Amino acid sequence: MPCVDPANPSSRSSRAESQARTRERLIEAARQLLVSHGFGGTSIRDIAERAGFSQGAFYSNFSGKEDILLELLRRYMEDEAAQLSAVLDRSGDAADAMLAGLELWAAELDRETDWAMLSIELQLHAQRSPAFAVAFLGVWEAHRHALGQLLTRLFHGLGRQLPAEPSALAAGFMAMAHGLALQRLSAPDGPGDCVLMVFLRGLIAGAAPRGDGPGC
Amino acid sequence: MPCVDPANPSSRSSRAESQARTRERLIEAARQLLVSHGFGGTSIRDIAERAGFSQGAFYSNFSGKEDILLELLRRYMEDEAAQLSAVLDRSGDAADAMLAGLELWAAELDRETDWAMLSIELQLHAQRSPAFAVAFLGVWEAHRHALGQLLTRLFHGLGRQLPAEPSALAAGFMAMAHGLALQRLSAPDGPGDCVLMVFLRGLIAGAAPRGDGPGC
Amino acid sequence: MPCVDPANPSSRSSRAESQARTRERLIEAARQLLVSHGFGGTSIRDIAERAGFSQGAFYSNFSGKEDILLELLRRYMEDEAAQLSAVLDRSGDAADAMLAGLELWAAELDRETDWAMLSIELQLHAQRSPAFAVAFLGVWEAHRHALGQLLTRLFHGLGRQLPAEPSALAAGFMAMAHGLALQRLSAPDGPGDCVLMVFLRGLIAGAAPRGDGPGC
Amino acid sequence: MPCVDPANPSSRSSRAESQARTRERLIEAARQLLVSHGFGGTSIRDIAERAGFSQGAFYSNFSGKEDILLELLRRYMEDEAAQLSAVLDRSGDAADAMLAGLELWAAELDRETDWAMLSIELQLHAQRSPAFAVAFLGVWEAHRHALGQLLTRLFHGLGRQLPAEPSALAAGFMAMAHGLALQRLSAPDGPGDCVLMVFLRGLIAGAAPRGDGPGC
DNA sequence: TATGAATGAGTATTCATTCAT
DNA sequence: AATGAATGAATACTCATTCAT
The missing domain is CATH 1.10.10.60 (Homeodomain-like)
Known part of the structure; x- marks a missing residue:
């Protein structure tokens, strides 16, 4: 039977x-x-x-090459979201813990060059395939928003005003992270991701105390 | 005939x-x-x-596709070097003028997305072709050095200490500029290059007065 | 379960x-x-x-694509045989009724373009697959024979001599019917199957009274 | 130099x-x-x-498979047109000569099975590719018209009325010629193209003397 | 019986590259 | 220096067919 x-x-x-x-x-x-x-x-x-x-x-x-790229995009998103929410969850509202968490995240990026390269490939392909761009954009915005929230909470915890829109700053950090990853491969003796933290600390130091409006 | x-x-x-x-x-x-x-x-x-x-x-x-890519790399380098030295020359040692010059340069980058895309393609190809990587690295280091010098002079003029190696900071700025250009194409409603200046101002604001050593 | x-x-x-x-x-x-x-x-x-x-x-x-083609051939044969024998049965030996029946058959062909196309596909495949050709040939001859008999009875009923071998004439009619069906699809404004009857009437009109031998 | x-x-x-x-x-x-x-x-x-x-x-x-098919179509057309106009030219207005010419043409068709098969392939493909159908239709109509003219002159020379539209009769003859060619390959012992002439003679014999209208 | 994942040979088409002109 | 027909290998993708389930 x-x-x-x-x-x-x-x-x-x-x-x-x-x-x-x-x-x-x-x-x-x-x-x-x-x-x-x-x-x-x-x-x-x-x-x-x-x-x-x-x-x-x-x-x-x-169904084709783009299809498997979409699957990779989905996983990339999940991975990044998990990492960021882990930083958020671990540190609660304590600014110091959050800063430490971000430092860890930046160091992580340093090692996971693969994801950065993949992200660049995804961005490039999004620019060339409108169908893929739609899927990509959704993921991207969500990601930018999550990182923006993290920055908001960080500056709030430090009693500082964000010097620009949270998602704009998030975009800047992601851009730098990816750009640095790309550089690291072609020029391995370049600076590590500690540069990222230098910029973050600069941003904090230069931020006005709460009360003033953002400047960008 | x-x-x-x-x-x-x-x-x-x-x-x-x-x-x-x-x-x-x-x-x-x-x-x-x-x-x-x-x-x-x-x-x-x-x-x-x-x-x-x-x-x-x-x-x-x-002689092939890589050959014309090398030619493009050479021109890219010349173009960027010219732009930076123009900023340097126009402003002398006046910090304010230099800052204004950099702002202009950032705004320029905003418009010249093509060069940014080309730079990313060059970096990607350098990662994949060792022969090309050699040529690329030379150009890249020169470029990073020039931008680093500019930053050094800028901070010096402002009486501030650079918070990290000049070329490391330069690398960070270039990474962000390219990353933002890439983002702008796939997500055109994202932030402009004013983010770059926000980060630069943060760096300046957070920089220690001359005397302390760099931190990275 | x-x-x-x-x-x-x-x-x-x-x-x-x-x-x-x-x-x-x-x-x-x-x-x-x-x-x-x-x-x-x-x-x-x-x-x-x-x-x-x-x-x-x-x-x-x-067992494969040819197998299902054979099944279609079998059904095609059955369908055609049924149609012809219906014409024969309905009209008995009355020449007028037979002619009317044939007119109906021709009109039917006009509508059933599908079978004609299928017949052409079957013929083409028979030409290309010897195994299929064997099966096809049997069906084809039977079909030609049946139509030939119909023509014989028709001309006999009209007191005329068939101007050629019955099966040769049958082959001609079938060829024309299929060819016209093929034309109709690519050139829909062409003539209908009334042409078939024009040729049949011509054949009858031009046929010698019984007694002379066939001419082809 | x-x-x-x-x-x-x-x-x-x-x-x-x-x-x-x-x-x-x-x-x-x-x-x-x-x-x-x-x-x-x-x-x-x-x-x-x-x-x-x-x-x-x-x-x-x-540019592709269809492109070479179009070239074949063009040549097929030229060949057929040349053959028909040769029959017309050789025989002038003499009905006997024209009939003899047509008999020759039919015999020719008998031998040139290739062209007939090609014509069927062209017709089938025209049915499946709209782009090709356009090109095909033009050729087809021209061809049908030429053969129709030949029939008109033939019947005129014989003092007979055409029993149907010239192009409709031409379509019938072409359909039969192609259908017979197809049959001949799968059933080589079938009738030759003399059947074509039997039908033509029938048409002539059954045609009314000039004065009556066509019947279809 | 029916499923559908997997195979390996096939399809049309494009590629970088060569070379006689 | 510039042409473009021709090459042969690579491309994405489809095919009939098998087989464990």
């Missing part, structure tokens, strides 16, 4: 599990290749080969 | 001029396409076509 | 019914796609998808 | 000649393959291979 006992997950789910494993391996292969060779320099054949599958396997899991 | 008399110097120079024109048109076409489609998305055929020449004409002037 | 009790005959027959339904839906999907996209332009995936099944379901019912 | 003497055609034209030869070989290869394997069954790789060139050579001569 070809019947399957729905109570037995081992047989029923092994198929789904197997496919999930395939998908996962393809995604990881794509991430590595996109980071090191860029969108244009990464072929689907390469992705499938590195994952140890045929090209057809790629196409039964994704 | 389209023959040229080799004894006639005027025609000989017109030949050289004609070749220079060809080269120029190819470079400009390559710049536009690289900015809008990226290195991987730009084919030599497209470059030649947009310039109004055959593919063979491209190969008569450049 | 989706299990079926094998001891229950009603469910067993419903299984057979279900399979027959699957088969039927696949055949109909294949017919539509073959007519509109041709043999080469129709993929098994498309057939299964249009029928609402998986590709595996197709292979559970047919 | 790289100058070329424009008076010497051998060097200047050898390039064009060489390309024309390439193009010609590709067209001939495409014709053969399209006739024997159909549009869907013919790949560009096959065409290039049979012609002895690379796939790239195909693409420097044609």
